[in-house]
Amino acid sequence: MTNDAYGLAAEAATTLRNLTGTGSFDVAIVLGSGWVPAADAIGETVAEFPVTKLPGFTPPSVAGHAGTVRAVRTAAGLNALIFLGRTHLYEGRGVEPVVHGVRTAVAAGVRTVVLTNAAGGLRPETQRVGEPVLISDHINLTGSNPITGATFVDLTDVYTPRLRELAREVDPSLAEGVYVAFRGPTYETPAEIRMLRTLGGDLIGMSTVLEAIAAREAGADVLGVSLVTNPGAGLVGEPLNHEEVLEVGRATAARMGGLLAKVVDKL
Numbered sequence: 001m002t003n004d005a006y007g008l009a010a011e012a013a014t015t016l017r018n019l020t021g022t023g024s025f026d027v028a029i030v031l032g033s034g035w036v037p038a039a040d041a042i043g044e045t046v047a048e049f050p051v052t053k054l055p056g057f058t059p060p061s062v063a064g065h066a067g068t069v070r071a072v073r074t075a076a077g078l079n080a081l082i083f084l085g086r087t088h089l090y091e092g093r094g095v096e097p098v099v100h101g102v103r104t105a106v107a108a109g110v111r112t113v114v115l116t117n118a119a120g121g122l123r124p125e126t127q128r129v130g131e132p133v134l135i136s137d138h139i140n141l142t143g144s145n146p147i148t149g150a151t152f153v154d155l156t157d158v159y160t161p162r163l164r165e166l167a168r169e170v171d172p173s174l175a176e177g178v179y180v181a182f183r184g185p186t187y188e189t190p191a192e193i194r195m196l197r198t199l200g201g202d203l204i205g206m207s208t209v210l211e212a213i214a215a216r217e218a219g220a221d222v223l224g225v226s227l228v229t230n231p232g233a234g235l236v237g238e239p240l241n242h243e244e245v246l247e248v249g250r251a252t253a254a255r256m257g258g259l260l261a262k263v264v265d266k267l
Protein backbone atom coordinates (compact mmCIF):
# COMPACT_ATOMS: atom_id res chain seq x y z
CA MET A 1 0.00 0.00 0.00
CA THR A 2 1.10 3.51 -0.81
CA ASN A 3 0.08 6.28 1.53
CA ASP A 4 0.73 9.32 -0.60
CA ALA A 5 -2.20 10.65 -2.64
CA TYR A 6 -0.53 10.36 -6.05
CA GLY A 7 0.70 6.83 -5.36
CA LEU A 8 -2.81 5.83 -4.29
CA ALA A 9 -4.19 7.28 -7.54
CA ALA A 10 -1.64 5.26 -9.54
CA GLU A 11 -2.74 2.12 -7.67
CA ALA A 12 -6.40 2.91 -8.38
CA ALA A 13 -5.55 3.42 -12.08
CA THR A 14 -3.95 -0.02 -12.23
CA THR A 15 -7.02 -1.64 -10.66
CA LEU A 16 -9.21 0.34 -13.07
CA ARG A 17 -7.28 -0.95 -16.09
CA ASN A 18 -7.59 -4.52 -14.82
CA LEU A 19 -11.33 -4.29 -14.06
CA THR A 20 -12.24 -2.62 -17.36
CA GLY A 21 -9.75 -4.32 -19.67
CA THR A 22 -8.93 -0.85 -20.97
CA GLY A 23 -5.26 0.03 -21.25
CA SER A 24 -5.66 3.80 -21.28
CA PHE A 25 -8.47 6.34 -21.05
CA ASP A 26 -8.77 9.54 -23.08
CA VAL A 27 -11.37 11.56 -21.23
CA ALA A 28 -12.99 11.56 -17.78
CA ILE A 29 -16.44 12.95 -17.11
CA VAL A 30 -17.61 13.65 -13.57
CA LEU A 31 -21.40 13.74 -13.37
CA GLY A 32 -22.70 15.81 -10.48
CA SER A 33 -26.20 16.13 -9.05
CA GLY A 34 -28.66 16.54 -11.87
CA TRP A 35 -26.29 15.08 -14.49
CA VAL A 36 -26.34 11.36 -13.71
CA PRO A 37 -29.47 10.77 -15.87
CA ALA A 38 -27.42 12.07 -18.83
CA ALA A 39 -24.80 9.29 -18.53
CA ASP A 40 -26.27 6.85 -21.07
CA ALA A 41 -25.94 9.29 -23.98
CA ILE A 42 -22.13 9.40 -23.83
CA GLY A 43 -21.38 5.96 -25.31
CA GLU A 44 -21.55 2.18 -25.01
CA THR A 45 -20.87 0.81 -21.54
CA VAL A 46 -17.85 -1.48 -21.36
CA ALA A 47 -17.91 -2.01 -17.59
CA GLU A 48 -19.47 -0.40 -14.52
CA PHE A 49 -18.85 -0.98 -10.81
CA PRO A 50 -18.96 0.80 -7.45
CA VAL A 51 -16.07 3.26 -7.00
CA THR A 52 -15.26 1.48 -3.75
CA LYS A 53 -13.75 -1.37 -5.82
CA LEU A 54 -10.86 1.02 -6.53
CA PRO A 55 -8.24 1.82 -3.86
CA GLY A 56 -8.81 5.15 -2.09
CA PHE A 57 -12.46 5.74 -3.03
CA THR A 58 -15.16 6.24 -0.42
CA PRO A 59 -18.89 5.68 -1.07
CA PRO A 60 -20.78 8.93 -1.67
CA SER A 61 -23.20 9.83 1.09
CA VAL A 62 -25.53 12.05 -0.92
CA ALA A 63 -28.87 11.21 -2.58
CA GLY A 64 -28.57 11.35 -6.35
CA HIS A 65 -24.90 10.41 -6.32
CA ALA A 66 -24.71 6.82 -7.49
CA GLY A 67 -21.05 6.27 -6.58
CA THR A 68 -20.21 4.14 -9.56
CA VAL A 69 -17.60 4.40 -12.26
CA ARG A 70 -18.36 3.43 -15.84
CA ALA A 71 -15.95 2.72 -18.69
CA VAL A 72 -17.47 3.77 -22.00
CA ARG A 73 -16.51 3.56 -25.66
CA THR A 74 -17.72 6.67 -27.48
CA ALA A 75 -19.09 6.84 -31.03
CA ALA A 76 -15.80 8.43 -32.14
CA GLY A 77 -13.82 5.56 -30.57
CA LEU A 78 -12.53 7.28 -27.43
CA ASN A 79 -12.25 5.53 -24.09
CA ALA A 80 -14.22 7.59 -21.59
CA LEU A 81 -14.32 7.17 -17.85
CA ILE A 82 -17.55 8.38 -16.27
CA PHE A 83 -17.91 9.00 -12.55
CA LEU A 84 -21.59 8.84 -11.62
CA GLY A 85 -21.35 10.92 -8.48
CA ARG A 86 -18.46 12.50 -6.59
CA THR A 87 -17.13 13.05 -3.09
CA HIS A 88 -17.68 16.55 -1.67
CA LEU A 89 -15.58 18.49 0.83
CA TYR A 90 -18.62 18.88 3.10
CA GLU A 91 -18.65 15.11 3.68
CA GLY A 92 -15.82 15.79 6.09
CA ARG A 93 -13.20 13.34 4.81
CA GLY A 94 -10.80 16.07 3.76
CA VAL A 95 -9.67 17.25 0.34
CA GLU A 96 -7.86 14.14 -0.92
CA PRO A 97 -10.97 11.97 -1.47
CA VAL A 98 -12.54 14.93 -3.32
CA VAL A 99 -9.82 14.94 -5.99
CA HIS A 100 -8.95 11.23 -6.00
CA GLY A 101 -11.19 10.52 -9.02
CA VAL A 102 -9.48 13.17 -11.13
CA ARG A 103 -6.01 12.02 -10.06
CA THR A 104 -6.92 8.39 -10.79
CA ALA A 105 -8.26 9.34 -14.23
CA VAL A 106 -5.08 11.24 -15.10
CA ALA A 107 -2.97 8.32 -13.86
CA ALA A 108 -5.04 6.13 -16.23
CA GLY A 109 -4.06 8.30 -19.20
CA VAL A 110 -6.79 10.95 -19.26
CA ARG A 111 -5.79 14.33 -20.75
CA THR A 112 -9.25 15.96 -20.70
CA VAL A 113 -11.47 16.23 -17.62
CA VAL A 114 -15.11 17.28 -17.94
CA LEU A 115 -16.58 18.46 -14.62
CA THR A 116 -20.33 18.91 -14.31
CA ASN A 117 -22.41 20.12 -11.40
CA ALA A 118 -25.76 21.48 -10.30
CA ALA A 119 -25.50 25.12 -9.34
CA GLY A 120 -27.55 27.96 -8.04
CA GLY A 121 -27.90 30.83 -10.46
CA LEU A 122 -26.72 34.20 -9.16
CA ARG A 123 -28.14 36.08 -12.22
CA PRO A 124 -31.82 35.14 -12.46
CA GLU A 125 -32.29 38.21 -14.68
CA THR A 126 -30.48 36.33 -17.47
CA GLN A 127 -30.37 32.67 -16.36
CA ARG A 128 -33.14 30.10 -16.61
CA VAL A 129 -33.53 27.02 -14.42
CA GLY A 130 -32.68 23.88 -16.42
CA GLU A 131 -30.10 25.63 -18.55
CA PRO A 132 -26.44 24.55 -18.86
CA VAL A 133 -23.81 27.26 -18.36
CA LEU A 134 -20.14 26.90 -19.29
CA ILE A 135 -17.76 27.68 -16.45
CA SER A 136 -15.35 30.40 -17.61
CA ASP A 137 -13.47 30.76 -14.31
CA HIS A 138 -13.95 30.12 -10.61
CA ILE A 139 -13.73 31.70 -7.17
CA ASN A 140 -12.61 29.14 -4.60
CA LEU A 141 -14.22 29.99 -1.26
CA THR A 142 -14.06 26.43 0.07
CA GLY A 143 -11.13 27.37 2.31
CA SER A 144 -9.29 24.37 0.91
CA ASN A 145 -6.82 23.42 -1.80
CA PRO A 146 -5.77 19.96 -2.99
CA ILE A 147 -2.13 20.99 -3.41
CA THR A 148 0.20 21.25 -0.44
CA GLY A 149 3.68 22.71 -0.41
CA ALA A 150 5.32 25.30 -2.60
CA THR A 151 3.81 24.14 -5.89
CA PHE A 152 2.64 27.34 -7.56
CA VAL A 153 0.26 26.11 -10.25
CA ASP A 154 -0.85 28.78 -12.75
CA LEU A 155 -4.64 29.06 -12.82
CA THR A 156 -4.98 31.70 -15.54
CA ASP A 157 -6.84 29.28 -17.82
CA VAL A 158 -8.21 26.68 -15.41
CA TYR A 159 -11.13 26.03 -17.77
CA THR A 160 -9.37 25.45 -21.09
CA PRO A 161 -10.40 28.14 -23.62
CA ARG A 162 -10.20 25.70 -26.57
CA LEU A 163 -12.64 23.31 -24.86
CA ARG A 164 -15.08 26.15 -24.10
CA GLU A 165 -14.92 27.16 -27.75
CA LEU A 166 -15.61 23.58 -28.79
CA ALA A 167 -18.65 23.42 -26.46
CA ARG A 168 -19.99 26.64 -27.96
CA GLU A 169 -19.60 25.16 -31.45
CA VAL A 170 -21.81 22.28 -30.28
CA ASP A 171 -24.34 24.64 -28.68
CA PRO A 172 -23.97 28.32 -29.65
CA SER A 173 -26.66 29.28 -27.12
CA LEU A 174 -24.44 28.29 -24.15
CA ALA A 175 -23.83 31.13 -21.71
CA GLU A 176 -20.61 31.38 -19.69
CA GLY A 177 -20.17 32.28 -16.06
CA VAL A 178 -17.90 32.40 -13.03
CA TYR A 179 -18.55 29.50 -10.62
CA VAL A 180 -18.17 30.21 -6.92
CA ALA A 181 -17.66 27.27 -4.56
CA PHE A 182 -18.54 27.24 -0.87
CA ARG A 183 -17.77 24.22 1.30
CA GLY A 184 -21.45 23.64 2.18
CA PRO A 185 -23.41 21.62 3.12
CA THR A 186 -25.67 24.56 3.98
CA TYR A 187 -26.98 26.63 1.11
CA GLU A 188 -25.99 30.30 1.31
CA THR A 189 -27.85 33.01 3.14
CA PRO A 190 -29.46 35.77 1.08
CA ALA A 191 -26.71 38.15 2.34
CA GLU A 192 -24.01 35.76 1.09
CA ILE A 193 -25.77 35.51 -2.27
CA ARG A 194 -25.77 39.34 -2.56
CA MET A 195 -22.05 39.33 -1.64
CA LEU A 196 -21.24 36.76 -4.34
CA ARG A 197 -23.07 38.79 -7.01
CA THR A 198 -20.98 41.83 -6.01
CA LEU A 199 -17.80 39.73 -6.23
CA GLY A 200 -18.50 38.79 -9.83
CA GLY A 201 -19.91 35.31 -9.35
CA ASP A 202 -22.57 33.94 -11.72
CA LEU A 203 -23.04 30.42 -10.33
CA ILE A 204 -22.84 29.00 -6.81
CA GLY A 205 -22.18 25.42 -5.74
CA MET A 206 -20.22 23.07 -3.49
CA SER A 207 -17.97 21.17 -5.90
CA THR A 208 -15.77 21.32 -9.02
CA VAL A 209 -13.12 23.91 -8.08
CA LEU A 210 -10.87 21.52 -6.14
CA GLU A 211 -11.12 18.90 -8.89
CA ALA A 212 -10.31 21.54 -11.52
CA ILE A 213 -7.22 22.61 -9.57
CA ALA A 214 -6.07 18.98 -9.19
CA ALA A 215 -6.60 18.37 -12.91
CA ARG A 216 -4.58 21.47 -13.86
CA GLU A 217 -1.80 20.49 -11.45
CA ALA A 218 -1.69 17.11 -13.21
CA GLY A 219 -1.52 18.83 -16.61
CA ALA A 220 -4.98 17.86 -17.90
CA ASP A 221 -7.34 20.21 -19.74
CA VAL A 222 -10.63 21.02 -18.02
CA LEU A 223 -14.14 21.73 -19.23
CA GLY A 224 -16.69 22.75 -16.60
CA VAL A 225 -20.45 22.90 -17.10
CA SER A 226 -23.08 23.84 -14.52
CA LEU A 227 -26.75 22.98 -14.72
CA VAL A 228 -28.67 25.87 -13.18
CA THR A 229 -31.17 24.10 -10.93
CA ASN A 230 -32.45 27.05 -8.88
CA PRO A 231 -31.77 30.69 -8.17
CA GLY A 232 -29.56 31.48 -5.14
CA ALA A 233 -31.34 31.98 -1.83
CA GLY A 234 -33.38 35.13 -1.54
CA LEU A 235 -33.17 36.07 -5.23
CA VAL A 236 -36.62 34.75 -6.16
CA GLY A 237 -39.10 32.14 -5.00
CA GLU A 238 -39.00 29.31 -2.52
CA PRO A 239 -36.36 28.04 -0.06
CA LEU A 240 -33.90 25.58 -1.64
CA ASN A 241 -33.91 21.82 -1.38
CA HIS A 242 -31.81 18.98 -2.80
CA GLU A 243 -34.80 17.11 -4.28
CA GLU A 244 -35.54 20.11 -6.52
CA VAL A 245 -31.92 20.03 -7.72
CA LEU A 246 -32.27 16.35 -8.71
CA GLU A 247 -35.67 16.89 -10.36
CA VAL A 248 -34.29 19.54 -12.72
CA GLY A 249 -31.63 17.03 -13.79
CA ARG A 250 -34.24 14.38 -14.58
CA ALA A 251 -36.21 16.88 -16.64
CA THR A 252 -33.19 18.01 -18.67
CA ALA A 253 -31.30 14.69 -19.04
CA ALA A 254 -31.79 14.49 -22.81
CA ARG A 255 -30.36 17.95 -23.44
CA MET A 256 -27.46 17.46 -21.00
CA GLY A 257 -26.64 14.02 -22.44
CA GLY A 258 -26.70 15.36 -25.99
CA LEU A 259 -24.39 18.20 -25.05
CA LEU A 260 -21.84 15.90 -23.37
CA ALA A 261 -21.92 13.31 -26.16
CA LYS A 262 -21.37 15.95 -28.85
CA VAL A 263 -18.58 17.67 -26.95
CA VAL A 264 -16.78 14.36 -26.32
CA ASP A 265 -17.14 13.43 -30.00
CA LYS A 266 -15.29 16.63 -30.95
CA LEU A 267 -12.28 15.96 -28.72
Ligand code: 6GU
Nearest residue numbers: 118119120204205206232
Ligand atom coordinates in the same frame (compact mmCIF):
# COMPACT_ATOMS: atom_id res chain seq x y z
CL1 6GU B 1 -28.08 28.01 -4.31
N1 6GU B 1 -25.89 26.93 -3.43
C1 6GU B 1 -24.98 25.96 -3.36
N2 6GU B 1 -23.96 26.15 -2.54
N3 6GU B 1 -25.05 24.83 -4.05
C2 6GU B 1 -26.08 24.67 -4.88
C3 6GU B 1 -27.08 25.63 -5.00
C4 6GU B 1 -26.94 26.78 -4.24
N4 6GU B 1 -27.98 25.18 -5.90
C5 6GU B 1 -27.58 23.98 -6.30
N5 6GU B 1 -26.42 23.66 -5.69
